[in-house]
Amino acid sequence: MRQVYSILVNNHAGVLSHVAGLFTRRGYNIESIAAGPTEDTTITRIVIVAIGEENELHQIAKQLRKLYDVREVEQISYNQAVTRELVLATIKAPLSRRSEVIQLANAFGAQVINMTDDTVTLEASGNDHKVRTLLKAFEGYGISQMARTGMISLPYDGMPEDWEPIA
């Protein structure tokens, strides 16, 4: 199973070491990690996507809550929160296939940010599903380079407390 954790931490030096160290020490698998400032300068938001059995995913949240600098841990399900990831990818696109590639990019709302004789570099963002679909779509052309930010996430505002996500 995959699980998104949105973690609010005190903006201290060393806090990322404590969080990342917890995953190493206890053998949890991180798929992605993204950290950045929030509206409050004393607080940083770290978004981690982890993979594990259900028990382990609960244990991760409990262990995170024990860390001194961790203020809040939310286990986020996809339909309770907006999740986004930014992808930069260079696609092999010789002249003969360039228009196909650009057409496909348009279908995903991706921007062309660079072009050479045989490649097109795209910028795309979206939720987990969209990013996966997009990368799959370009797989056939060949992706020569790629960089991803890892997922970031914010809970939807105004979600009723008794609201249950559809499984």
Added chain:
Amino acid sequence: MELNGSQIMIEELKAAGIEMAFGIPGGAIMPFYDELLKADFPHILTRHEQGAAHMADGYARVSGKVAIVVTTSGPGATNLITGLANAQMDSVPLVAITGQVATNMIGTDAFQEADVYGCSIPVTKFNWLIKDVNEIQHVTREAIRVATTGRPGPVLIDFPKDIQITNAVYTPRESAESPLPAPREYPELDTEGIDKLLAAIERAERPVIIGGAGIIKSGASAELAEFAKAADIPVINTLLGLGGFPGTDELFLGMPGMHGTAYANFALCECDLLINLGARFDDRVTGKVSSFCPKATIAHVDIDDAEIDKRVHTHIPILGNVRDVLIALNEHLKPGDYDEWRQTWTDWKENYPLQYDWDGSIKPQYVIDQIQEITEGNGIYVTGVGQHQMWAAQFIRFNEPKTWVTSGGLGTMGFGLPAAIGAKFARPEKEVWLIDGDGSFAMTLVELATAATYNVPVKVAILNNAYLGMVRQWQELFFEKRYSHSHYPENPDFGTIAEGYGVKGINITDVNEVRNSLDTAAEHDGPVVLNFLVNKEENVWPMVPAGAGNDEMQLAPPSREAKS
């Protein structure tokens, strides 16, 4: 009032009631040491930083009080790592203060620089690197609070040399403010969980209590005794829970797990309700999880939410301080009566007692039995790690909590001697016995110098079999007697070594001298080392092989003849 960084920290330590330091000075911590001297702060100079950490550990386990451990940067601080990991695994509070190179030198591979902040993250409850003199007051207070509240543990403050001498305005704690934050920060009492447990107790036919370190740390021994007696439920104590329930009580079933008593393991296998009070279901207790308490509803009371459901699925989780929960349980408990069950476990106790046989050699269990006899369970008992530790856990019958000091989670050989010295400093009125192995003892015996210097009258009984005994036992049982590097045929003469340190040393080779030598040690006004040359091939029984279930426990040695 203007003070330098070292003075501010010392003021805060004193204000928090800390009155003991163990450590060794060095370049990057000298300004702090200078102020310790000026402030007349009690300090014990050890011979190795690991020893200092274990002393603070032993000190905390018997007194419940926190000591500081002070070292210099680099190697001084890295020598602490084992001691911190040990305290972390067993939830023992201590505050380490390590010197660090000056802030403008950090990261330049300066002399005696090590990334102590980074090194200590995984082995502390929390740690700090002070970068500004104005943080000292807050960090010191927080460090003490974190170490002592909730589930206790070690903390570390890395203290750069320049900050130790930087001046700042210091406002002392106002007298109205409590010297320490309330010692516990606990969640609200889980009354729903408590009701569920009470109902489960009423339904149960074969209930068992397993009491862990949480009983000792929360000071719940009296409440546990009241609960067990009123409810008529037998009590098992984990290795770290020993002393939490009187060892001589008829309801006491001893220790569970790998080297537990047969009757404790039988009870775990047969019970229909397991009430875990502050134990963490360590793998040495559970054996194979899938065959742990197969017939039982499992209730787990713990101060640490992350322990609940970590290894064993819990049906009745209760997050909270064990003592608070027991008080609430006792208020509503209906007197229990489990006649049939009582008959069953009483029979087990009678039919499967702990035992050892006689062959004219000095049996290690006999030495421990004799220590038990002369102290009547009223001493403080400290151990290293290995066979001797298991025998001590089996054969000492503790009368009170906080009289048993052993390295449980980390299993740190060499823990014994320094921990015993720390324990004696904390409770000088108590007779402190260290039951150690030759392997464990040799790892930190340099602290005999500390015992001699400060005349700390600890009584050391080395059960010397010239082997890493537990390794030897496993090699005999699971590696077809290939004794790969577990033998010390040229063991030093520990009696003479002790004398060299200025400590009374006696070698004992005859079983008839055992009792006399123990009496001599007890009466001697100073530290003593008794080096018992015990039977070399004695094994610890019963035993649950690693990875097996508690139902696969072996009570006695498989016939040695048949194997060879």
